[in-house]
Amino acid sequence: MDWFLIFSRAFEAGIGSEAIIYCLAAIGLNVQFGYTGLLNFGQAAFLAVGAYSIATTVATFGLPFFLGVGIGLVLSVLLALLLGIPTLRLRADYLAIVTIAAAEIVRIIVRSVALKDTFGGTDGLQEFAHSFYALNVFPAGQYSILGGFIGFDHRGMWVLLVGWVLVALVSVILLFAMKSPWGRVLKAIREDEDAVRALGKNVFSYKMQALVIGGVIGAVAGFIFALSRSSAQPDLYSTELTFFAYTVLILGGAARILGPIVGAALFWFLMIFVKTGLEEAINKQVITFLNVNQVGAIQYMIIGLGLILLLIFRPQGIFGDKREIALDAR
Amino acid sequence: MRRAVIAFTAFLGGLIFLLASGPATAWADGESVKGTLKSQGQPVTGVKISVTDEGGKPVGDATSNAQGTWEVPVPSAGAYKITIDQSTLPAGVSLRFKDRSTLTVQVFEGNARNVLFALDAATNQSGEKTPDGTAADDESDAYWGRVAQLAFEGLSLGLIIALGAVGLSLIFGTTGLTNFAHGELLAIGAFIAFFLNTTLGLHLLIAAPLAVLIAAAFGYGQDWLFWGQLRKRKTGLVSMMIISIGVALFLRYLLLFLFGGSSQSYAQYTAQEGIQIGPISATPKSLVIIAIDVVVLVAVGLALVYTRIGKATRAVADNPALAASSGINVDRVIRIVWAGGTAIAALAGILLGLSQTVNYQMGLQVLLLMFAGVTLGGLGTAFGALVGSLVVGVFIQVSTLWIPPETKNVGALAVLIIVLLFRPQGILGRRERIG
Numbered sequence: 001m002d003w004f005l006i007f008s009r010a011f012e013a014g015i016g017s018e019a020i021i022y023c024l025a026a027i028g029l030n031v032q033f034g035y036t037g038l039l040n041f042g043q044a045a046f047l048a049v050g051a052y053s054i055a056t057t058v059a060t061f062g063l064p065f066f067l068g069v070g071i072g073l074v075l076s077v078l079l080a081l082l083l084g085i086p087t088l089r090l091r092a093d094y095l096a097i098v099t100i101a102a103a104e105i106v107r108i109i110v111r112s113v114a115l116k117d118t119f120g121g122t123d124g125l126q127e128f129a130h131s132f133y134a135l136n137v138f139p140a141g142q143y144s145i146l147g148g149f150i151g152f153d154h155r156g157m158w159v160l161l162v163g164w165v166l167v168a169l170v171s172v173i174l175l176f177a178m179k180s181p182w183g184r185v186l187k188a189i190r191e192d193e194d195a196v197r198a199l200g201k202n203v204f205s206y207k208m209q210a211l212v213i214g215g216v217i218g219a220v221a222g223f224i225f226a227l228s229r230s231s232a233q234p235d236l237y238s239t240e241l242t243f244f245a246y247t248v249l250i251l252g253g254a255a256r257i258l259g260p261i262v263g264a265a266l267f268w269f270l271m272i273f274v275k276t277g278l279e280e281a282i283n284k285q286v287i288t289f290l291n292v293n294q295v296g297a298i299q300y301m302i303i304g305l306g307l308i309l310l311l312i313f314r315p316q317g318i319f320g321d322k323r324e325i326a327l328d329a330r
Numbered sequence: 331m332r333r334a335v336i337a338f339t340a341f342l343g344g345l346i347f348l349l350a351s352g353p354a355t356a357w358a359d360g361e362s363v364k365g366t367l368k369s370q371g372q373p374v375t376g377v378k379i380s381v382t383d384e385g386g387k388p389v390g391d392a393t394s395n396a397q398g399t400w401e402v403p404v405p406s407a408g409a410y411k412i413t414i415d416q417s418t419l420p421a422g423v424s425l426r427f428k429d430r431s432t433l434t435v436q437v438f439e440g441n442a443r444n445v446l447f448a449l450d451a452a453t454n455q456s457g458e459k460t461p462d463g464t465a466a467d468d469e470s471d472a473y474w475g476r477v478a479q480l481a482f483e484g485l486s487l488g489l490i491i492a493l494g495a496v497g498l499s500l501i502f503g504t505t506g507l508t509n510f511a512h513g514e515l516l517a518i519g520a521f522i523a524f525f526l527n528t529t530l531g532l533h534l535l536i537a538a539p540l541a542v543l544i545a546a547a548f549g550y551g552q553d554w555l556f557w558g559q560l561r562k563r564k565t566g567l568v569s570m571m572i573i574s575i576g577v578a579l580f581l582r583y584l585l586l587f588l589f590g591g592s593s594q595s596y597a598q599y600t601a602q603e604g605i606q607i608g609p610i611s612a613t614p615k616s617l618v619i620i621a622i623d624v625v626v627l628v629a630v631g632l633a634l635v636y637t638r639i640g641k642a643t644r645a646v647a648d649n650p651a652l653a654a655s656s657g658i659n660v661d662r663v664i665r666i667v668w669a670g671g672t673a674i675a676a677l678a679g680i681l682l683g684l685s686q687t688v689n690y691q692m693g694l695q696v697l698l699l700m701f702a703g704v705t706l707g708g709l710g711t712a713f714g715a716l717v718g719s720l721v722v723g724v725f726i727q728v729s730t731l732w733i734p735p736e737t738k739n740v741g742a743l744a745v746l747i748i749v750l751l752f753r754p755q756g757i758l759g760r761r762e763r764i765g
């Protein structure tokens with residue numbers, strides 16, 4: 001068992017691009033679920049919209065990269081409006097069902113054979129990240145952190161820099177936004193919608209704003225997802241992505257600025273720790289009753305079990321406050 | 331750093347070695363082309379496929395087996411032409427694109443390349459070109475024949491969705507839980523039957539009822555040991571909904587862990603010749619499936635209306651507090667609903683596995699269709715779930731007339747969203763439930 005390898009890979013994942021992507025996706029959910037109490041189960045759709053906006057604009061139509069970013073932001077606002085209008089007046093589980101359905105619609109459309117020329121079918125799209133990496137401030141080469149314990153190449157370093165700066169930026173904005181009167185209205189809607197309505201606030205409009213902002217942050221996560229891999233593949237944006245983002249959020253603590261950040265880092269550290277650990281144990285014949293192909297399944301079973309146990313025994317996660325989580329909404 | 335790189339490279343090398351020699355690719359020593367021929371989810375057997383290299387030199391032939399799969403090894407990486415012999419296709423099955431009987435594919439080193447031939451049920455052979463001038467009439471006949479065929483398939487699919495959706499709706503009605511793990515209850519039923527059928531070698535006619543019984547016990551136990559305990563702890567409904575997602579993830583990947591990722595079929599009744607009834611071509615098993623669906627749904631409906639426990643169930647769904655105060659044991663009713671709901675979900679899963687294939691992801695795929703059916707009919711009403719599911723099933727299949735089949739679920743899910751826009755309570759729902 002090479003413990004050095006296991007720990008270095010786990011730490012790399014804890015600060016790596018996966019952590020950034022799930023962190024941003026979970027921050028979006030935090031605005032919607034954590035602060036406002038909206039159950040958006042279609043966050044994957046917003047990531048897909050972000051990723052495919054860049055990919056399609058650059059790879060299919062040959063237009064500039066930043067136009068793709070703009071299109072992604074606009075489309076994610078439109079998608080949020082489209083989902084919000086029919087469902088935000090209804091009970092929580094309707095929004096959940098509609099958003100999960102919308103996420104599947106987006107995924108089925110971008111992977112369809114009929115639109116292969118535009119979206120690339122199940123293979124997805126590649127060759128669109130040149131402009132992004134052309135801005136790279138790191139010269140080509142390998143970079144080691146903590147005396148060689150973990151390391152990334154120059155492309156990885158660029159993704160990390162952009163990603164974590166975005167996370168910090170969004171978090172600081174939200175920190176101030178949630179302390180403002182506007183943020184207090186959102187939290188009040190989570191606690192008692194009718195009371196807020198009685199105070200003369202337009203609940204529907206506030207909920208819609210939360211849905212739009214969370215969706216836009218999701219699209220930003222989608223940008224990073226596509227750019228860090230230089231490819232956009234439809235099946236990465238399945239409903240499971242949304243559920244993992246929820247796990248990240250609940251692990252860190254909903255309705256807390258630090259919740260998604262710590263949640264994402266810890267989630268990916270544990271995921272890769274388990275994965276690399278099991279693979280090492282199997283390769284070194286420490287565990288003989290499993291094979292490497294089963295490791296993925298075990299990883300996901302642990303996530304499912306973790307989500308169940310968290311909600312039963314510690315729904316507030318690491319940082320949260322139990323009274324502040326919208327778990328009784330009907 | 332260097333040590334990490336070396337270790338990582340060694341690890342990757344080991345991984346590739348292991349993967350290359352793993353069971354998934356063990357039979358594909360070197361390069362090959364392979365594929366699975368399916369029409370309407372049914373394997374198509376006995377179809378001849380020939381492979382030539384780019385210059386037209388023959389490389390090999392294959393005939394699809396009982397599972398519809400075929401494979402031709404090729405000597406090296408490169409481009410190959412794959413031709414399907416259309417004359418060997420069984421009656422009632424044809425290529426979707428008649429001009430694409432030969433495909434050119436690139437095979438990479440060490441790669442078993444999948445080749446897909448899209449097959450359709452040719453419903454009305456007379457719809458093909460006729461020598462005399464009545465082509466227009468025949469075309470319209472063929473069109474309506476196709477509509478009838480798709481509506482029939484939609485009805486069959488809708489009835490299976492309805493079986494699953496009735497349980498989902500009853501559990502929602504009595505406990506308020508939107509159970510995201512309900513799709514996995516179908517998958518588990520299908521896999522228990524699969525295990526009894528293939529591993530223990532029981533005939534499907536014995537394995538299926540046994541699987542339904544086991545599933546009923548599983549449902550009862552699930553409420554007794556898990557959901558019931560959560561209700562006692564006064565766990566919130568949103569909390570329970572997210573817990574059900576955890577349960578779904580756990581069960582889905584447990585199935586992947588135990589049974590692997592490939593699609594499987596039962597040992598009996600896999601490939602059947604279609605019989606022609608008017609404009610519709612149906613396999614005997616699809617008729618039996620519809621009969622079972624109808625019988626079970628009618629039985630559930632009658633039980634809900636006429637039996638004591640059925641009346642109690644509706645009372646609990648209506649108002650649990652009032653039901654409890656009039657002497658109904660609410661917990662017992664809920665437990666029976668869980669057992670019954672899981673049992674019919676398992677039956678739905680087995681029938682779905684029989685008409686398509688058994689796959690660990692089948693639960694996720696059918697869950698959204700059940701949600702669509704339940705929402706369309708009205709959340710919490712058993713009869714609404716039935717009507718909504720039938721509409722969803724027929725709509726999905728008939729919509730393939732206008733949209734590509736691989737996007738057919740889009741239509742149903744879009745309808746779900748549009749219905750919520752105009753009639754949020756669904757077809758049979760009541761206004762006060764939507765709050």
